[in-house]
Amino acid sequence: MMRRLFLAGALLLTSCGPKSLDLPAQPVDRAATCGVVAAAAARAGTTDVKAPLSFASMERILHYPLLAGSAGDSFSAETASAVQKKMTELQGQIIAGKWQDLVPACKTAFPATALSKVELPADRFQAQLGCYELADFIRSALEEGGEYDNELASYHALSMKLDPVLGAGMRQRGGADFKAQQDQRHKALAKIVKAGPPTEVMRQCIARFR
Numbered sequence: 001m002m003r004r005l006f007l008a009g010a011l012l013l014t015s016c017g018p019k020s021l022d023l024p025a026q027p028v029d030r031a032a033t034c035g036v037v038a039a040a041a042a043r044a045g046t047t048d049v050k051a052p053l054s055f056a057s058m059e060r061i062l063h064y065p066l067l068a069g070s071a072g073d074s075f076s077a078e079t080a081s082a083v084q085k086k087m088t089e090l091q092g093q094i095i096a097g098k099w100q101d102l103v104p105a106c107k108t109a110f111p112a113t114a115l116s117k118v119e120l121p122a123d124r125f126q127a128q129l130g131c132y133e134l135a136d137f138i139r140s141a142l143e144e145g146g147e148y149d150n151e152l153a154s155y156h157a158l159s160m161k162l163d164p165v166l167g168a169g170m171r172q173r174g175g176a177d178f179k180a181q182q183d184q185r186h187k188a189l190a191k192i193v194k195a196g197p198p199t200e201v202m203r204q205c206i207a208r209f210r
């Protein structure tokens with residue numbers, strides 16, 4: 001879904017229409033709008049409108065559905081999916097307008113996207129679980145098509161290393177109940193998503209745990 005969004009809008013980014021844009025108040029629409037603005041900014045910085053965006057750019061864009069899904073204490077996959085769907089619906093009208101004017105508003109609305117200092121959770125298990133879940137979300141979103149296989153390889157290696165550690169840890173903390181374990185995963189993801197940009201978070205995850 002994410003790749004189709006950017007390729008569909010790529011050719012439209014060569015010009016910007018005169019229409020002013022406002023940042024929506026509704027959370028899903030607001031996150032989707034800022035996701036499209038991030039995609040537009042990334043595409044505007046490339047010379048080949050048909051080439052895939054950089055891996056870092058894709059992670060910056062994915063941060064918006066992740067943050068929307070993490071508005072509470074536990075991650076909502078349904079909310080994140082709603083944002084991704086809305087991004088596809090909104091891309092045309094946003095790209096045709098003055099999307100550049102929304103860049104500051106998006107930074108204000110989603111301050112975690114602009115954090116320069118990233119700190120993983122102090123609790124080692126929570127940090128490991130958050131890193132694992134974030135890597136899994138990014139891999140699921142970007143692995144289709146193979147454009148980012150090289151970058152995702154390090155995420156896969158991290159997940160493989162953490163798998164047995166986390167399995168034992170979740171059984172100790174929440175027992176064997178599937179729902180209890182899912183709750184642990186969703187809370188860990190919601191927390192680490194707010195720590196800062198995914199690229200920097202994952203860089204620290206790999207440095208600390210791989």
